[in-house]
Amino acid sequence: MMKYLIFLVILICSQQSVAQQNDSLFISNIYKEALSNGECYDHLRILCKEVGHRIAGSAAADSAILWGISTLKRYNLDSVYTMPVEVPHWVRGSKEVGYYTYSNNKVELEIVALGGSVGSERAITANVIEVKSIAELRLLDSAMVAGKIVFFNKAMDPMLINTGAAYGGAYDIRSQGPSEAAKKGAVGCLIRSLTLADDKYAHTGATNYDDNVRKIPAAALSSVDSRELSRLLKENPRLQFTLHLTCQNFPRKIQANVIGEIRGSEFPEKVIVVGGHLDSWDVGEGAHDDGTGVTQSIEVLRILLALGYKPRHTIRAVLYMNEEFGNDGGKTYARVVAEKNEEHIAAIESDGGGLTPLGFNVQGDEKDLLQLREWGKLLEPYQLYSFRQGWSGVDIGPLKTDSNVLYGLSVDSQRYFDFHHSNNDIFENVNKREHILGAAAMTALIYMIDQK
């Protein structure tokens, strides 16, 4: 009996080890295919250079949808289709005007309206009151703020090695700052751009007005201009700032998520979804945010097909429309999934930029983390080492249930906020290998989920 048991243990162990060797070999083939024949960087170039930036609601976003369909249709997928999504339609208008005057000097600045900002019928000229945070503003008497432009000069914390955490720590000045300023009677709002770089790029991004407060125009200044304005305000507290935005909101309209899939051979009704968002802000080219995630997701399908892999579960790439300004794409997708009673066993997102991958974050329980770490051992040869519980992605967030697991591609974030939501987010700032390695990592994870 004992002999039999020992034999059984050896048998199981050796089968496990054979399975692991097979997995290692397949993952190695994934990387070989990605690094030798990768197509995602070429796709990214076309998305960035021919479609360009593509805010939800815009004609460029329509072009991006058509680009998504035709790009997915290049491959031998089982289906490529769209899912209608209602999106906002906000238009920046003509080039923002922002300048300050003091003594006899007039200094024009490159400013950028925050996404969703109202316009001003005519140029607003007012004194500026600088605060470092919303908390500091709340302590001020309304009389000190009324009629002025509030300038939130809060920097991202350079000490945080994970720059996403630094963004999270300063993000409130953009999302809530304008309404908080309006509560005190301000007529306009300026924020220091959410970036760690010391440069002249202004960074936009959504602001979320409180519906119970007057909506005031809001724009971002570059980090360099913010420092200079702050310095001048100390010398010239009566300095005047002129702000003129011509942004407009139009009625919501219908655009679409773009979807491509390979049907599962064993469990076609169970879905593993991978994606990024197709929309971008209306500056730069939406390269890192999130052209890279979109093209990596398409590349996952391409690699699996190129290797002749027949997935057991359905593998679906979703290019979500409108992550940036209300997450309509992700919410709509999750709603449709629930309506159709589709089972999603896992969702993966890449929305941290096409930078060197470090590993994956998992949104799940302790057991899911342990499973990810087990898989992670097979990814060590590819310099992936970071497997933690944490943030997955905005688009896939609404998909979370008790029975599925969400994963976010974790990347080296040091440069990300140099580009994010600015004219600096262009194709040339994406490195081909870094981009491809992200796609390969996601493909490897999906393979392991599919094999489980």
Added chain:
Amino acid sequence: MMKYLIFLVILICSQQSVAQQNDSLFISNIYKEALSNGECYDHLRILCKEVGHRIAGSAAADSAILWGISTLKRYNLDSVYTMPVEVPHWVRGSKEVGYYTYSNNKVELEIVALGGSVGSERAITANVIEVKSIAELRLLDSAMVAGKIVFFNKAMDPMLINTGAAYGGAYDIRSQGPSEAAKKGAVGCLIRSLTLADDKYAHTGATNYDDNVRKIPAAALSSVDSRELSRLLKENPRLQFTLHLTCQNFPRKIQANVIGEIRGSEFPEKVIVVGGHLDSWDVGEGAHDDGTGVTQSIEVLRILLALGYKPRHTIRAVLYMNEEFGNDGGKTYARVVAEKNEEHIAAIESDGGGLTPLGFNVQGDEKDLLQLREWGKLLEPYQLYSFRQGWSGVDIGPLKTDSNVLYGLSVDSQRYFDFHHSNNDIFENVNKREHILGAAAMTALIYMIDQK
């Protein structure tokens, strides 16, 4: 007795734990100082933009020496001095001419002479024979090669995640290719640039002629031009290539390593040395190779001084002159150390680019690796995780003895060879945070070595 022993164990453990907490706190202060007040990126800008590229033997290298002295003298070091180093003096000459002609087409290329190449009295025009490797060339009959230009079209292996290994695997075509071609009677040599990028930059670097063989002119083509030349050679085997280099060797001359140090408070005779190389190739700006290593090394001293740290051992930054073409700086430094009977307990080098640090390689025994991994635990909060036995650096290599340990800063290498030895190696391609994080990591390691 037992009670006493238990008490002793608890006492030791708690002291260790207090020491660890102190170390954690000090390392946190190192990062805070680096990320809040870092000066190395400004120094790098001046080195790149005001001195520019600075090949050993050149007037620019003289300027770099003066820059090094004056930059180190900004800080309150115990001494700043130079150490004479004899270096080669090779001059590229006028812009290289390279073009091919076939049918009635003439196509001019951006080529770059390999470092150390001889010139050609007049332009050489010859047929081209393409080989993929030195091994393939050796199999050819001399009659097939004589009178021709040998074109080594060997790509770096994209599958190697550590791109330094890919460089190591293709490096022989540059170092030995020209002499191997000459052995077969070739009149000139072209190589595909050592890069993983698909672009039009040509990458130089040292070639090492075999003194027993005729020296023939040698240059590099970009990866894109190499692919195109290869394609055309299949269609037009009689295609002719014209190559004209005007490189010249001049007598060796004396330049210098630049050294700054903080004397140790307990063991001034024991030295921990940190460095990078001051020279660069004579293209681009020598930003990643190795302006970043040089400025990070200076930053290590600055951070320790700014924190009021009194090192137990002498901490010395060495800016080595001429790593690129014979390692004279490193060899001279090691020789002087031996002559003076100075004890060096550790040497650290940064020469892999100012990219996101991953950890350190250690050139030492198993015990040294275990010690590094122990220290590494304190560096995990800074996303450092790679602690392995391996390559440290060219400059410090000659310092190795049985009793000391060498460390190389290990960085994310995906982009490095896009820049390396080309006109693309400029300041703008260095990210401030990535650069600073390398300096902070080196400072933390030196602190731990000093405290041991």
